[in-house]
Amino acid sequence: MRAFLLLFALVPPLGGAHAGELGGAPVSRNMETLLVESMLSVSSSKLDTAMTEVDSLLKINPKFKLAQLIRGDLLLARARPLNNLGNAPEAEARMEDFRDEARVRLQRFNEQPPTALAPKFLWQLDERQRHVIVVDTSKSTLYLYENDNGQPRYVADYYISTGKKGIEKVAEGDQKTPLGVYFVNANLPKNKLTDFYGSGAYPLSYPNEWDRRQGRNGHGIWLHGTPSDTYSRPPRASNGCVVLSNEDLENIGKVLQVGVTPVIIAGQMDWSGEQDQADRAALLKEIEQWRANWASLDTDRYLEHYAQNFSTGGMDFSAWARQKKQVNAGKSWIKVSISNISAFAYPTQPGLVVVSFEQDYASSNLSNRMKKRQYWMKQNDRWQIVYEGAA
Amino acid sequence: MLALGFCFPAAADDIQDINKLFRQGQHEQAMGRVNTYLAGKPKDAQARFLKGLIFTEQGKTGEAIRVFSELTEDYPELPEPYNNLAVLYAGQGQYDKARIALEMAIRTHPSYSTAHENLGDIYAKMASQAYDRALQLDRNNAATQTKLSLIKDLFSGTAKSGKHGAAVQPEPATVAAPQPAAEPVAAVVAPAPAPVAPEKVAVATPEPPVPPVQAAAKKSSANSGNEVLKAVRDWAAAWSSKDVNRYLAFYAADFKTPGGEKRSDWEGQRRERIGAPKSISVNIRDARVKLVDDSHASVAFKQVYRASHLRNISGKTLVMVKSGGSWLIQEERSGK
Numbered sequence: 064m065r066a067f068l069l070l071f072a073l074v075p076p077l078g079g080a081h082a083g084e085l086g087g088a089p090v091s092r093n094m095e096t097l098l099v100e101s102m103l104s105v106s107s108s109k110l111d112t113a114m115t116e117v118d119s120l121l122k123i124n125p126k127f128k129l130a131q132l133i134r135g136d137l138l139l140a141r142a143r144p145l146n147n148l149g150n151a152p153e154a155e156a157r158m159e160d161f162r163d164e165a166r167v168r169l170q171r172f173n174e175q176p177p178t179a180l181a182p183k184f185l186w187q188l189d190e191r192q193r194h195v196i197v198v199d200t201s202k203s204t205l206y207l208y209e210n211d212n213g214q215p216r217y218v219a220d221y222y223i224s225t226g227k228k229g230i231e232k233v234a235e236g237d238q239k240t241p242l243g244v245y246f247v248n249a250n251l252p253k254n255k256l257t258d259f260y261g262s263g264a265y266p267l268s269y270p271n272e273w274d275r276r277q278g279r280n281g282h283g284i285w286l287h288g289t290p291s292d293t294y295s296r297p298p299r300a301s302n303g304c305v306v307l308s309n310e311d312l313e314n315i316g317k318v319l320q321v322g323v324t325p326v327i328i329a330g331q332m333d334w335s336g337e338q339d340q341a342d343r344a345a346l347l348k349e350i351e352q353w354r355a356n357w358a359s360l361d362t363d364r365y366l367e368h369y370a371q372n373f374s375t376g377g378m379d380f381s382a383w384a385r386q387k388k389q390v391n392a393g394k395s396w397i398k399v400s401i402s403n404i405s406a407f408a409y410p411t412q413p414g415l416v417v418v419s420f421e422q423d424y425a426s427s428n429l430s431n432r433m434k435k436r437q438y439w440m441k442q443n444d445r446w447q448i449v450y451e452g453a454a
Numbered sequence: 455m456l457a458l459g460f461c462f463p464a465a466a467d468d469i470q471d472i473n474k475l476f477r478q479g480q481h482e483q484a485m486g487r488v489n490t491y492l493a494g495k496p497k498d499a500q501a502r503f504l505k506g507l508i509f510t511e512q513g514k515t516g517e518a519i520r521v522f523s524e525l526t527e528d529y530p531e532l533p534e535p536y537n538n539l540a541v542l543y544a545g546q547g548q549y550d551k552a553r554i555a556l557e558m559a560i561r562t563h564p565s566y567s568t569a570h571e572n573l574g575d576i577y578a579k580m581a582s583q584a585y586d587r588a589l590q591l592d593r594n595n596a597a598t599q600t601k602l603s604l605i606k607d608l609f610s611g612t613a614k615s616g617k618h619g620a621a622v623q624p625e626p627a628t629v630a631a632p633q634p635a636a637e638p639v640a641a642v643v644a645p646a647p648a649p650v651a652p653e654k655v656a657v658a659t660p661e662p663p664v665p666p667v668q669a670a671a672k673k674s675s676a677n678s679g680n681e682v683l684k685a686v687r688d689w690a691a692a693w694s695s696k697d698v699n700r701y702l703a704f705y706a707a708d709f710k711t712p713g714g715e716k717r718s719d720w721e722g723q724r725r726e727r728i729g730a731p732k733s734i735s736v737n738i739r740d741a742r743v744k745l746v747d748d749s750h751a752s753v754a755f756k757q758v759y760r761a762s763h764l765r766n767i768s769g770k771t772l773v774m775v776k777s778g779g780s781w782l783i784q785e786e787r788s789g790k
Contacts, residue, residue, distance in 0.1 A: 105585045108578040136581070144553055144580035148588030162588045169589050 089219050091311050094120060094294075098130055099172040102148075102165060105133070110140055126294040129164050160297035167203045167298045171222060176206065176332075178217035183333040184244070185215045186343045186416060187406035194218070194318045195325045196286075198305055199332035200225045200240055203298040205307065206332070207315055221315070224296040224306040230330050231411070232269070235281035238302045240328060241269045244407045244417040247286075247324045250316075261288020262309035265319055267326055272450050273409070273417075273438060276374065286319075286326070288312040329410035339408070346406065346416060346439060349446040358399040362391045370440060370447035397426040401435075414441035419454050469500050477606075481508050499529050503608040506538060510604065515542055526558070533559035533566045534605045540572055541602040549579050552602075564737070564758055565767060572602045679743040682751045682774055685781035689772075690736040690757075698725050706775055706782035731761035749776035 097120040104113035114137045120130050132149050139150050148165055149158035182197045188210045195215060197206045205223045208215035225240040226232070232241035251264040264287035270279050281303070288309040289296055295308050305328070307315070318324075349368070356365040366384050373380045391397075401420045409415035415438060422435045434454035439446050468491050475484035488505045492498060502525050509518035519542050525535035536559035543552035553576045559569040585591070685704065692700035702721055711720040728734065741755035750773075757770045773785035 102585055102589060106582050106589065106591055108575070108582040110578045110581060140577050140581040141574075144549075144577050145584040146580075147584050166589055169591075 089221060089311060089314060091221060091308055092219075094124055094127065095168050095172060095222060098127065098133070099169050101130070101133055102169065105137070105140075110137055113137055124294055126292060128293065129161050129168070129295070132161050133165075160300065163299065164295065164297045168222065170202060171204060171220075174202070176204075176217065176220055177334065180334040181215045182206065182208070182327070182329075183335045183339055184327045184329065184408045184410055185335070186339070186408055187347070187404055187418075188213055188215065189323075189403040189405035189419065191320070191403060192323055192325060192405060193320065194315075196315070196327070197332065198223065198225075198326065198328040199330075200230045200242070200328065201331045204332075205305065205311075205315075207318070209318075219314075221307055221311040222295060224298055224300040226301055226303040227299045229299070230328075232281060232284070232303055233279050236302075237281065240301070240303050240305065241274065241279070241281075241284055242328050242330050242411045243269070243271055243274060244409055245269055245271060245284075245326045245328065247319050247321055247326060250319070250321050251285075256287075258290050260285075261290060262313050263288060263316055265316070265321075271417075272436065272452060273412075273415070276450065286312065286315075325405070325407055327407055327410060342441070343406065346418075346441075346446050347404070349439070350401075350404070350418065350437075353448070354399050354401055358397060360391055360394060360397060362388055365391075368448055369451075370442060370449050372442075373447075373449050373451075375450055375452050393428065395427040397424070399424055409438075412440075415439070415449075469504070472501070472504055476504060476508055476511070479511075481512050484508050485512075497528065499525060499532065500608050503535065506535070507604075507606060510538070510542065515546065518542055526555070530558070531562050532608070533563040533569055534608050536562070537566075537569050537572060537603075537605050540569075540576070541604045544572075544576060544579070544602050549576050549583065552576050553580065563739075565739075565756075568603050568605060575602055678745055678748060678751070681776075682743050682745075682753055682781050683741055685774065686738055686741060686753050686755070686772060689783065690738050693728065693736045694734055696728055696734055698728050701728065704783050706777060706784045709783060710785045712786065733761065735760040750774070751776075751781070 097116055101113045101116035101120065104110070104116060114134070117130050117134045117137065120127060121134060124130070132151065136145055136148065136150055139145060147158070147162070149161045151158060184197060185195060185208065188195060190210070190213070193210055195208045195210065197208065198204070199206070203223055203225065204220050206220045207218040209218050210216075226238050228238040230240050230242055232239040245267040248266045248268050251260075251266065253261075253263050256264055264285045266283070266285045269284040270281065274280075283304075285304045287304055287306055289306060291309075296306055300306065305326075353365065353368040356368065366387060369380055369383060371380055373383060375383065378386070400423045402423070404418065404420040406416050406418045409417060418437045418439055420435055421432065423432050424430060436450075436452055436454040437448050438450040440449045441447075468487070472484050472487045472491065475481075475487065485505070485508050488501050488508065491501050492505065495501065502521055506518050506521035506525065509515075509521060519539060522535040522539040522542065525532065526539060529535065536555045540552040540555035540559070543549070543555060553573065556569050556573040556576060559566055560573065563569070689701065689704040692704065702724065709717065711717060713720075715723075735758075737758040739756040739758060741753055743751055743753050745751045752771055752773050754769065754771045757766075757768050759766045759768070768788055771787045772783050773787070774781045775784045776782075
């Protein structure tokens, strides 16, 4: 067993052969396994075994600070009893961080993800979205899924660090990680960043339309790597960003698509069930109904798809209704087709779904093509639009 | 051996008999005999030790703890009761108490390997508990079997010479009467070290303790022997406190320097060596005094030297001469 794991861990970080597609457990998982096994050896009072395990891990990965700390503990345990994990009295303030990481690593080791299940949040993938990311902040884990003909297929998961003050970011500087449905907005290469961000950074679309509507602000929520002397940071360490090890970031970087890849950040992962399927079907039907009512210039029925609490760009429902009636009155015909629909259930708000699509609009006096985003909400057992705008 | 000098042959036989009964598993009879024996000699260390073992075998842990505990109070120099106390505490999952007991055993006998091994196991156990707490692992640690070794023989695990006798009696040295000429027979009977089962508390190999037989030394010799020993202890104390002048004062005017160097050169070296470390501790173990006549003696002992990070145990012999009422060092030889 030991030898087997070691062999795995010795496999060099994924190279060009895997470009574009990731296969097998990431190297980071094997490092984590070695680390956890050494901790479990301590837990079974097998200090010599633990030392062998942690030594072999450090040989591969000397920047793994938690492993270094455990090694220090093991040396110390030869001379006097240990009172805790992490015995560095001069740095006791930082020890709780390491203990958190140890607990998270152990939890990840004990609860491998159910790879056959799909996350509850992934209702509909657009075919251009080759991959999708779901973050579970409670487990300090980032899951990568591949779009397999519209079905999310588990690829890998990674240990991450998130905001040192927790989750549900509200304001600039609150050092929390936002929860919501976001997209990768940009790719900042390593050479444009300081060492702090490691192998690269991918800014996310926080604050999104829903965040703004809720009055949340702040900016600069990125996926990024770790400083060159650090393999991993504690589970709660960032100013709100989602931080991966450099190797892991490089791996997912190969499949991230700027402006396309969704990143859903949840406080807790949940898995898709029958009710989700039924809700999804009902929503897609409602979206088609909305398109059909609009295309037939049936303005009253079209407006019934908008909720009383609808708002967009300073317009509330009545302003929106007035404007739509006015515009539609000037048309003799319109054609609306939509394609590339994606739909993601909002992790913090039951019954809220972020829908994005390409809209092809043609009319007697105007035609355009645009990317549109709508937030649909199930209220009083009816799906209605609460926000609409260009994506 | 002075220590058990008060064990008359009959008494020694008694102890041996009880031991035999105990090892044959006849705990009831052994307990009856040991209680009878203790009625006459309530302080007897060996009998009380046996009683603790019998309680242990009978699963009467609380009673056994009490017996060994009292033994450590009455005979704090004996490492075995501490060790067994630790084994019992560890069996109850009271690792901190076990640790303290073992550390006491080691303090009295730094080279006591069973206690070192047991302490290593306790540290591993405590590391395990610490990690379980840190990782919020829920396991029943107390249920896991510890593999500490119970000592079945008082004066066996560490015995090489008379030091255990020394431990039982307040006066810690064995003194041989001056032996005219020829082979000086060591007055100490060293019992063969009983093999200590490294695994578990399983019954150790039955090996009856060898009752140290000792002819009491003549009183005057004993007194001289004690004086010599006191001088050696004071010498070690002066060295330990880094009081170089006091240390050098223990060397006779005709002291034979180890390399034949000039006395002043040797003193200079000593000042330097003793001044350098932050702290020094010199302990004398297993001292055996051989009186040649009223004013000449030699003392062989194990010297446990610790200075900052260095730890060294070596055999040493001091050739002593009584001069002006004080015993002084004439020659200092390292090695056995």
